[in-house]
Amino acid sequence: MLYNDSIVALATPSGAGAIAVIRISGNEAITIGNSVFKSIKNKDLLKQKTHTLHLGHIVDDAKTLDEVLVSIFKGPNSYTGENTIEISCHGSTYIQQQIIQLLLRKGCRMADPGEFTLRAFLNGKLDLSQAEAVADLISSDNEASHQIAMQQMRGGFSNEIAKLREELLNFASLIELELDFAEEDVEFADRTQFHELLNRIEFVLKRLIDSFAVGNVIKNGIPVAIVGEPNVGKSTLLNALLNEERAIVSEIAGTTRDTIEDELVIGGIGFRFIDTAGIRETKDVIESIGIKKTFEKIEQAQVVLYLFDSLKFKALSLEYIIEIEKIKNQFPLKPLVVVINKLDLLSEQEIAIIRQELETLDLKLIFLSAKENRGVEELKNQLLSFVNTGALRNNETIVTNTRHYDSLLKALNEIQKVKYGLETELSSDLMAIDIKEALYHFGTITGQVTNDELLGNIFANFCIGK
Template identity: 65%
Template sequence: MSANLKDTIVALATAPGVGAIAVVRISGDQALTIAAQLFRSIKGKDLRKQASHTILLGHIIEDEQVIDEVLLSLFKGPHSYTGENVVEISCHGSSYIQQRILSLAVKHGCRMAEPGEFTLRAFLNGKLDLSQAEAVADLIASDSAAAHQLAMNQMRGGFSSEIAKLREELLNFASLIELELDFAEEDVAFADRKAFEALVQRILFVLKRLIDSFAVGNVLKTGVPVAIIGEPNVGKSTLLNALLNEERALVSDIAGTTRDTVEDEISIGGIRFRFIDTAGIRVTTDVVEQMGIQKTFEKAGAAKVVLYLLSLEETANLAAVFTEIAQQKNRFPDKFVVVVLNKIDRLSEHFLAAFRDRFTTTFEGVSGLQFVGISARERSGVEALKTLLQSQVALGAIRSDETVVSNVRHFDALQQALDAMLRVDSGIKSNISSDLLAIDIKDALYYFGLITGQVTNDELLGNIFANFCIGK
């Protein structure tokens, strides 16, 4: 970042706009001195002489004019969020009052903070490692119970501790190998090769587990995309409205009403699902509708779950229906596909039982394919569908506080570290020289360090903290 990190900075720590309360945050060496020029305690106390973690009642004053009555919270470094002296002013939430206090702070020597600069200072002052700092942004952005739990687990440092421990053990062996290189002429072995090989296998196991966890962590963080596909007029838009419990999509008896995708989100059991209502799949000469159908397949291809919606008469050719179901599953072999039979309120119990039995028999042993019957219009069976969707997201790991990777940067670094460790493993088995082995070990150490912040550069920090909100 280009800013001078020795400056004393100020920003609004609460969301901009009018509210009951707003918080103005000041951090830096001169935080107490500057705040003392703005604030007057109702009991005449000098805030510079107060103990850390105290709260004072008083007024913000400019030229003897009272701007607002406030509470001032004092945190002396290093016992603060940033590790510096920090003052937080809780004022009334008037936009005018907020701007007056910010302007006064700048007038007396503060600089407006850049996005994420408070958390950047916390990282640089050793209050957080880099992965914990990134979890702060994830926590602020979390909009489901699962995303919140992921961010909290990362903020507590479980992921950092696991990576740091592996890096330390690997670093110890790297030091011994470097020592061997210093005594190469004497043919001395300081590193126990068997112990080192065992460590490499353990590191490989952990790295593969963490990388595999990203498949779950990423969708829990960003939401599980669910595509609703089917022929026109089977009730896709009605189902979307039933899932959302609102009239989000236009519903009509006219075939081909949905020309473009309609998307919205809900939380089911603490997991965010992004539902995508797509254009009906059929043969058509309408150019615009053809474009919508093409987009349907693109959206379904990018989804994690596909709801294939059917609407049948009791006279339907079930052989043809089940052939089409098999084709749709073959179209999306790696996805969880739910065959949703809609409008069951128009079907007899006998037909439904026969359909269910034939589905079970036909697709016995086919993984990633389920069936559920609903009436989207009557909203019956919709809760069972939600439960089925929720069951497909593995929450066991985060509920048991296991490390789950959800950050793309961490995922990329872990993959690079895995590649380096696989080269180390191959080198050990090939009995290559210590100097060549040391090169791959250094690569792995570098990528471990990128995750926790033991290896950084200005560009990396700038990219990470630029995505933070101002005031955090």
């Protein structure tokens, strides 16, 4: 796959703004830029040093389109590894279109989605996992997802994989050497050291695979379902969490007939709160559909907040405890937080009684007043505790990419085959096959093994201009 032509695209978001940046990359990028740029000091861009800025005008024959700043990055010391020019112009959509159309007439081609980053990968500026981290960095909308993307873009994940692959490759070479001398029955690879290496690789792979559970929810946000009977304060709680009037609050039962979703960042982690329709027996067809959706949302959620009115709970505690047990049994793997709302209506003694009644259920219990915004911070801290942020604090590698996760699972499977072969004294030629498969799956993560279809699938999801 070779790219020799020059490409152009808008590198800033489309639409009007104060400034827009138009990027050109390719062997002729500086030549094309020079053909439309008139420096205020009559500079020739072809003679200027890399990583320099130049003030002037973009001109189309005798017509001046805009006053601009041109940045020059000469390959290989550029993002793509090629000659690159960035034109900072005024953010008028008319100006943007006029400059891009002029550059197309001068020999550029419109860039495909992610083509600048694709060229960076093909030119060895980034490996494939780092290139994918660029897209994650652009889409990051909270501190945790930003931190993970930055760590991967700097090569933290790929360095860990590359080290394992190199060690395995060294032993694979010795195994292959043994095959060349098979008739002489010699061993070049120390089996004890090889077993230790396989144990270490297996440990690291399992840690990375386990990290995906955390990484995936951090990247996509943690869905939290707020459930309970009508009129217990679900919408009020959602508004208190978001600190805005997002959901309609009414004394009329069944006001919320569909799910309402909104996001909130707590401690750098994104949470997606889902205010569901109240769970109750009803003959209202529309409300029944909403209640059905409630159970669908519980199925999709990572955490369930079961909200109760304090006075109703005090009067019907045994019935509600049965309902809580039903939810626990129906969704045994989901963290369940029982929230007793309208704390202001309970005495200390009544709170103690409710705590005692629920202590055998082994669940998290929080008392709050959504209306008075009391106990809301405690609830936020409780939600944050469900996320393993220790790996973030320790700057450990966290896997967030489904493709990487799949490759790690396949690599682990092959490593375990090699271990089994080593322990059962399998012949070297058969072990070599499994080792090659493991190396292949390692290579697909960083891009040492790739194909046009894989690259097409990855970079098609990028934005144009990156």
